[in-house]
Amino acid sequence: MADRQRLETTERAPGARMLLVLDEERRRVARELHADFSQRLALLAIDLEQLAGSPPKSRPEWDDRLRTMCSRTQDLASDAHRLSHQLHPSNLENLGLVAAVRSYCREITRQTNVAVGFSEANPSGSLPSEVQLALYRILQEALRNVIKHSGSKTAQVELKGEANAICLVVSDSGKGIAVEVAKETSGLGLVSMQERARLVGDAISIGPSPSGGARVEVRIPLEPI
Ligand SMILES: Nc1ncnc2c1ncn2[C@@H]1O[C@H](COP(=O)(O)OP(=O)(O)OP(=O)(O)O)[C@@H](O)[C@H]1O
Ligand SMILES: [Mg+2]
Numbered sequence: 001m002a003d004r005q006r007l008e009t010t011e012r013a014p015g016a017r018m019l020l021v022l023d024e025e026r027r028r029v030a031r032e033l034h035a036d037f038s039q040r041l042a043l044l045a046i047d048l049e050q051l052a053g054s055p056p057k058s059r060p061e062w063d064d065r066l067r068t069m070c071s072r073t074q075d076l077a078s079d080a081h082r083l084s085h086q087l088h089p090s091n092l093e094n095l096g097l098v099a100a101v102r103s104y105c106r107e108i109t110r111q112t113n114v115a116v117g118f119s120e121a122n123p124s125g126s127l128p129s130e131v132q133l134a135l136y137r138i139l140q141e142a143l144r145n146v147i148k149h150s151g152s153k154t155a156q157v158e159l160k161g162e163a164n165a166i167c168l169v170v171s172d173s174g175k176g177i178a179v180e181v182a183k184e185t186s187g188l189g190l191v192s193m194q195e196r197a198r199l200v201g202d203a204i205s206i207g208p209s210p211s212g213g214a215r216v217e218v219r220i221p222l223e224p225i
Pocket of ligand 1: 146
């Protein structure tokens with residue numbers, strides 16, 4: 001997205017900002033598909049051609065080459081799974097919010113150098129699907145920011161059922177976030193979190209955590225059953 005367009009994002013109507021956010025998400029996936037996946041597949045194809053064209057003389061060398069290719073193929077499969085999950089979190093439909101959030105925290109812990117702890121209290125019964133999706137997307141962006149900006153090695157995710165509300169808190173113990181400065185950046189993550197929270201009826205608070213890192217809290221009101 002052009003810098004000028006990004007800078008204007010915060011001045012646009014909420015609907016238009018959301019469209020820009022969605023467009024930026026698609027660009028991110030397209031970039032990853034193009035720059036990463038297609039190149040890795042092309043390299044793998046070249047290696048396979050070489051293997052067929054001039055096969056190794058010894059059995060151990062064969063084994064070695066095949067093992068390496070096998071592990072690259074497995075990496076590609078798990079990265080494709082991660083990317084498809086970013087596009088549409090099927091876990092949410094299959095497992096429900098609490099289990100999907102727990103599983104996502106484990107996935108981030110496994111795949112990055114940030115260890116994400118998860119706790120839940122008073123789980124609510126069934127939640128509207130748009131509330132689940134909004135919370136899950138906010139969680140994804142908040143953790144992406146922890147990994148990308150905080151320098152923290154740990155993060156804590158809490159999901160709390162309250163009387164007539166559900167609350168999600170994501171905190172880290174990194175360098176902290178200067179919210180006024182952060183708003184001036186060209187990123188769309190904070191805007192997208194705000195828009196998603198607003199669409200399901202509430203604002204989001206982004207500020208310092210007790211340990212000096214960053215803290216994102218969203219509390220979504222629920223209709224009494
Ligand atoms: N957990 C965090 N710790 C420290 N700084 C943060 C944290 N989260 C956000 N920031 C700061 O806030 C800025 C804005 O975040 P935002 O998510 O909007 O943009 P981005 O992550 O830079 O880009 P994008 O989300 O579009 O990929 C970041 O550039 C960073 O300086
Ligand atoms: Mg971001």
